[in-house]
Every structure is written in structure tokens, then in C-alpha cells.
Amino acid sequence: MKFFKRLLSGAGGESDPGDDPNLFWYYVRCGRCGETVAVMARRGYDLVEEYEESGGTDAPSGYSLYKDVMGRSDTCFQQMRIEIRFNTSYEEQSRHIEGGRFITEEEFRASANEADQDEPK
Numbered sequence: 001m002k003f004f005k006r007l008l009s010g011a012g013g014e015s016d017p018g019d020d021p022n023l024f025w026y027y028v029r030c031g032r033c034g035e036t037v038a039v040m041a042r043r044g045y046d047l048v049e050e051y052e053e054s055g056g057t058d059a060p061s062g063y064s065l066y067k068d069v070m071g072r073s074d075t076c077f078q079q080m081r082i083e084i085r086f087n088t089s090y091e092e093q094s095r096h097i098e099g100g101r102f103i104t105e106e107e108f109r110a111s112a113n114e115a116d117q118d119e120p121k
């Protein structure tokens, strides 16, 4: 939950110069082979507007991100699907994943370092 809070509070932050506010990053681990995958989503491109059925207004009630994720493994073809919901300020409200689980950026970087040895350059 610590990471989740940091994500929320850092959504509009400008502390990191390489941090594009229009990009959202998610890190997932395959539920089958354990491969870790970084998933990038672009605001305005990957996010879809959500409308209240009974809202009666033209303004969206929030945004959702749906993304199918596949690892690069040659032997595992597990497909993961993530679903993230945002409010109209692009603050994350909830997240859901099928076929794997969310991990923190720290976990992802740690696993990426391990995997570096096998990766062809």
C-alpha cells in the first residue's frame, strides 16, 4: 500500500525531470512463469473515458485503462490483463489484474537486474 500512496501523491509531481505526467507505468509479474514486465500507458491514448449511466451530463465520470500484457518469454504465452480506474483528475482509484500480479517498481528493477545476464544485448 505504500507504493500505491506514493503513486497517488506523485501523480502531479515534477520532482523527477524524466517523469512525464502523461505516462503511467505499471509493473507486473506473470502468474505463470514469474517474468516481470513494465507496462507503459499514455494519457489520452490508452485511457478511455467512463460515463455514468444515469449521470445525465456529457462530462466523463472518470477514466479507465485496459491493457493486455504479454511477456517476452518464448516458452510462456500467458496473457495478463490489467484494468486501472482513475477519477477525472487522473488519480488512481483502483487496479485489477488477471493472470499475474502487480509489483512495485523496486521489485521490477531488482528482477530486471537479475535477468540482465541472460538478455542478448
Ligand SMILES: [Zn+2]
Pocket (backbone or CB within 6 Å): 030, 031, 032, 033, 034, 035, 071, 073, 076, 077, 078
Ligand atoms: Zn509468463
